Amino acid sequence: MTASDTRVRLLPSHLRRAVIGAPMAGGPTTGELIAAVGEAGGLGMIGSGYLDGEATRAEIAAVRELTDAPFGVNVFLLDEADSAAALDAAGGAAALEEYAAALEPVARRLGIDLARDPQFTDFDQDGTIAALVEEAVPVVSFTFGIPDADTVRRLQEVGSAVVVTVASVEDARRSVEVGADWLSVQGAEAGGHRSTTTVGEEPNLTSTVDLVRAVRAALTETEFVAAGGISTPADVAAALEAGATGVQLGTVLLRTPEAGTTALHRAALGDERFTESRPTRCYTGRYARSLVNGFVAEHHDAAPAAYPHLHVLTGPMRKAAARAGDADVPPLWAGAGWRAAGAYADRPAAEIVAELWDGAR
Numbered sequence: 015m016t017a018s019d020t021r022v023r024l025l026p027s028h029l030r031r032a033v034i035g036a037p038m039a040g041g042p043t044t045g046e047l048i049a050a051v052g053e054a055g056g057l058g059m060i061g062s063g064y065l066d067g068e069a070t071r072a073e074i075a076a077v078r079e080l081t082d083a084p085f086g087v088n089v090f091l092l093d094e095a096d097s098a099a100a101l102d103a104a105g106g107a108a109a110l111e112e113y114a115a116a117l118e119p120v121a122r123r124l125g126i127d128l129a130r131d132p133q134f135t136d137f138d139q140d141g142t143i144a145a146l147v148e149e150a151v152p153v154v155s156f157t158f159g160i161p162d163a164d165t166v167r168r169l170q171e172v173g174s175a176v177v178v179t180v181a182s183v184e185d186a187r188r189s190v191e192v193g194a195d196w197l198s199v200q201g202a203e204a205g206g207h208r209s210t211t212t213v214g215e216e217p218n219l220t221s222t223v224d225l226v227r228a229v230r231a232a233l234t235e236t237e238f239v240a241a242g243g244i245s246t247p248a249d250v251a252a253a254l255e256a257g258a259t260g261v262q263l264g265t266v267l268l269r270t271p272e273a274g275t276t277a278l279h280r281a282a283l284g285d286e287r288f289t290e291s292r293p294t295r296c297y298t299g300r301y302a303r304s305l306v307n308g309f310v311a312e313h314h315d316a317a318p319a320a321y322p323h324l325h326v327l328t329g330p331m332r333k334a335a336a337r338a339g340d341a342d343v344p345p346l347w348a349g350a351g352w353r354a355a356g357a358y359a360d361r362p363a364a365e366i367v368a369e370l371w372d373g374a375r
């Protein structure tokens with residue numbers, strides 16, 4: 015096969031239902047969720063964001079045990095120089111110290127120590143990419159960056175379709191230029207991290223439907239799925255009508271029995287006490303949409319653009335709060351459509367995929 019042979023690479027239009035189960039690294043995505051989405055005719059995605067090459071291979075093996083349906087693997091592209099530049103611009107080590115000092119009362123209340131000098135060394139995705147070239151999975155998607163053309167070609171040569179997660183028209187164009195097979199176009203409503211390609215930038219606030227329209231106008235031939243706030247058949251219909259080939263679902267799958275979402279997070283998503291979600295840097299240093307709990311309300315304004323430093327700094331605190339059942343501290347990732355998604359709480363993933371897709375058509 016040559017890199018230009020696109021027939022065998024999996025596109026959203028090849029799926030029985032063009033519904034991607036979002037990769038949700040850090041627990042929510044499980045092999046069971048991926049298998050359920052795949053067997054409903056969609057495409058489930060492993061979130062390898064916090065895994066190395068070996069752990070990613072183990073996840074792939076586990077999914078292959080569970081299902082013959084195609085699936086994908088999502089990779090975070092972290093760039094050390096970009097992280098360092100963002101931290102510098104945000105005030106460097108002094109800004110980190112200041113933020114850590116502001117978090118001390120929370121740490122004390124939870125009985126843990128914050129890392130005083132949060133360093134992050136695991137910027138190397140080469141091991142994961144090498145593992146993926148060997149595993150030859152149907153789809154590899156990238157988040158937080160655009161892979162170089164050589165990486166795209168190596169993956170395509172083993173038959174993988176290469177997908178880039180983009181949050182702007184410009185990044186959509188750049189991704190097509192390096193040879194991406196299709197895109198995941200992420201609007202402002204999206205739950206979890208926003209896939210900007212640099213740490214320091216402010217993500218645009220363009221809604222999913224408006225961004226889909228703009229990307230479709232710019233790239234008339236490219237297949238892409240729409241992500242962000244898609245929780246009902248009407249949301250799916252609006253995304254398709256605006257020009258998307260398919261959709262990507264995150265938040266609406268968080269409360270399925272197959273998901274690995276913590277009990278605390280599930281309960282918060284159904285708790286009337288939470289009335290707002292917002293993108294915030296306060297947990298990881300990068301914008302990610304969460305329900306607004308006490309921690310977000312108090313620390314959002316002061317958080318520096320220091321990713322993944324804040325991710326390391328707040329890690330022990332997030333874990334301790336989760337153990338203590340304290341929903342006022344940990345991130346409660348949620349897309350802006352989390353309330354509407356509540357109508358599907360506790361329903362099996364396959365039913366949600368079928369209902370949202372078939373109901374939209």
Ligand SMILES: Cc1cc2nc3c(=O)[nH]c(=O)nc-3n(C[C@H](O)[C@H](O)[C@H](O)COP(=O)(O)O)c2cc1C
Nearest residue numbers: 036038039061157204205206241242243264265349
């Ligand atoms: C809990 C959670 C974790 C996520 N983790 C990832 C991830 O590891 N990689 C990624 O590309 N996107 C991740 N996302 C973003 C999704 O891929 C998708 O863009 C988003 O969920 C769509 O918006 P919605 O949540 O409103 O459906 C995550 C989203 C959530 C809610």
